[in-house]
Amino acid sequence: MNTATLKNGSKKGIVPQLRFSGFDGEWEVKKVGDLCDSIVPGRNKPTNFEGDIPWITTPDIEHNGIINYSKKGLNISRQEAKKVGSKIVPINSIIISCVGELGLSAIAGKEIIINQQLHAFIPKERIDYRFLLYQLNLKKKYMDKVATKTAVPYMNKDNCNSIPIDFPTIPEQHKIASFLSAVDEKIQQLSRKKQLLSQYKKGVMQQLFSGKLRFKDENGVDYADWEEKFFGDIFTFYTTNSLSREKLNYEYGEVKNIHYGDIHTKFKTLFDIKNELIPFVNSDFDVSKIKKECYCQEGDLVITDASEDYANIGKSIEIINLKNEKVLAGLHTFLARPNKTRMYIGFSGYIVRSDNFRKQIMTIAQGSKILSISTGRLAMVAMKIPSLPEQQKIANFLSGIDGKIEQVNGELVKTQEFKKGLLQQMFV
Numbered sequence: 296m297n298t299a300t301l302k303n304g305s306k307k308g309i310v311p312q313l314r315f316s317g318f319d320g321e322w323e324v325k326k327v328g329d330l331c332d333s334i335v336p337g338r339n340k341p342t343n344f345e346g347d348i349p350w351i352t353t354p355d356i357e358h359n360g361i362i363n364y365s366k367k368g369l370n371i372s373r374q375e376a377k378k379v380g381s382k383i384v385p386i387n388s389i390i391i392s393c394v395g396e397l398g399l400s401a402i403a404g405k406e407i408i409i410n411q412q413l414h415a416f417i418p419k420e421r422i423d424y425r426f427l428l429y430q431l432n433l434k435k436k437y438m439d440k441v442a443t444k445t446a447v448p449y450m451n452k453d454n455c456n457s458i459p460i461d462f463p464t465i466p467e468q469h470k471i472a473s474f475l476s477a478v479d480e481k482i483q484q485l486s487r488k489k490q491l492l493s494q495y496k497k498g499v500m501q502q503l504f505s506g507k508l509r510f511k512d513e514n515g516v517d518y519a520d521w522e523e524k525f526f527g528d529i530f531t532f533y534t535t536n537s538l539s540r541e542k543l544n545y546e547y548g549e550v551k552n553i554h555y556g557d558i559h560t561k562f563k564t565l566f567d568i569k570n571e572l573i574p575f576v577n578s579d580f581d582v583s584k585i586k587k588e589c590y591c592q593e594g595d596l597v598i599t600d601a602s603e604d605y606a607n608i609g610k611s612i613e614i615i616n617l618k619n620e621k622v623l624a625g626l627h628t629f630l631a632r633p634n635k636t637r638m639y640i641g642f643s644g645y646i647v648r649s650d651n652f653r654k655q656i657m658t659i660a661q662g663s664k665i666l667s668i669s670t671g672r673l674a675m676v677a678m679k680i681p682s683l684p685e686q687q688k689i690a691n692f693l694s695g696i697d698g699k700i701e702q703v704n705g706e707l708v709k710t711q712e713f714k715k716g717l718l719q720q721m722f723v
């Protein structure tokens with residue numbers, strides 16, 4: 296938006312960069328308190344939660360969502376609300392958090408009652424409630440600026456009502472809000488689809504690796520029973536390095552290095568080098584001392600040996616494509632190479648993320664603040680191994696699901712970026 300600032304801090308001449316056809320003229324700027332009535336909760340908390348009106352607290356706020364219920368199942372009656380001096384927030388009001396994490400916002404999908412960490416705006420005739428929600432989402436910096444600077448920041452009633460809102464005519468507000476709502480609906484659909492696919496994959500993995508779900512061969516005949524082995528029966532460990540982030544770079548080099556932090560945060564189960572961003576080893580590190588067998592090979596597992604929590608201790612990736620590049624396993628990792636006659640490439644990455652394997656990893660982890668595992672203990676983790684043909688079918692099936700998840704996630708990211716661009720041009 297192009298704006299001119301007046302001495303009193305208000306704005307004039309506000310014109311968005313992107314606009315629907317048929318609309319022109321400047322937008323106005325007013326304090327949200329001039330465009331809405333507001334509800335500030337009282338200090339008294341209900342004691343009787345036997346009613347039908349949801350009692351809403353900050354954890355109930357799904358940012359940019361709709362509030363219809365209390366996650367804790369807390370509901371009060373109109374009589375209880377009157378007794379403690381709580382006002383009922385009408386449907387289509389906008390709720391924002393004003394204590395702690397400021398600016399979380401959502402729409403009241405039904406009548407609700409809020410606690411004193413929240414603030415409710417009840418839009419008047421000049422503002423569309425959906426448009427107001429999008430505007431408030433852009434005012435986080437302002438909220439942080441006016442909030443009382445204490446250990447837990449908070450905004451009082453005056454702070455909340457002072458938030459500046461840029462707005463056009465009601466017809467243009469409706470147009471913008473309807474369009475962005477459609478984009479949000481698409482984002483929600485894709486998020487839900489991704490969630491359902493992830494849940495489906497989790498359920499299938501539980502069935503497959505518990506033996507409850509089995510594949511058959513081309514003739515419909517069952518494959519052989521799975522063999523019970525220890526990890527050390529199938530995998531051999533090779534030396535890794537201890538290079539810190541300071542010894543790595545993303546610009547140049549001959550050898551790349553897998554850092555344990557990237558396994559924790561971003562690398563996929565099946566590691567394909569063409570799809571991952573990996574740092575190079577700095578030129579001052581003498582790679583000539585590295586033995587050939589200590590370079591990563593396709594089919595290898597790279598396993599983290601340390602973590603602050605049980606969820607990530609022993610987290611692994613399986614390398615399925617290196618494109619002939621030289622790659623090392625780095626700080627806080629084990630490099631485990633399978634017997635190629637026993638393991639199909641693309642299967643190991645999944646079995647080490649199965650529930651049974653993960654539970655054993657958590658059992659062998661040691662430490663208080665920092666958890667760790669050793670190769671000796673890891674070698675004794677029990678595994679049930681299917682035949683190579685069945686491994687292939689399992690790997691292909693699970694990687695197919697992963698492919699669908701990645702496709703949906705790609706669409707989700709693009710839609711989120713599309714919305715971000717719209718907001719920047721429509722409002723800023």
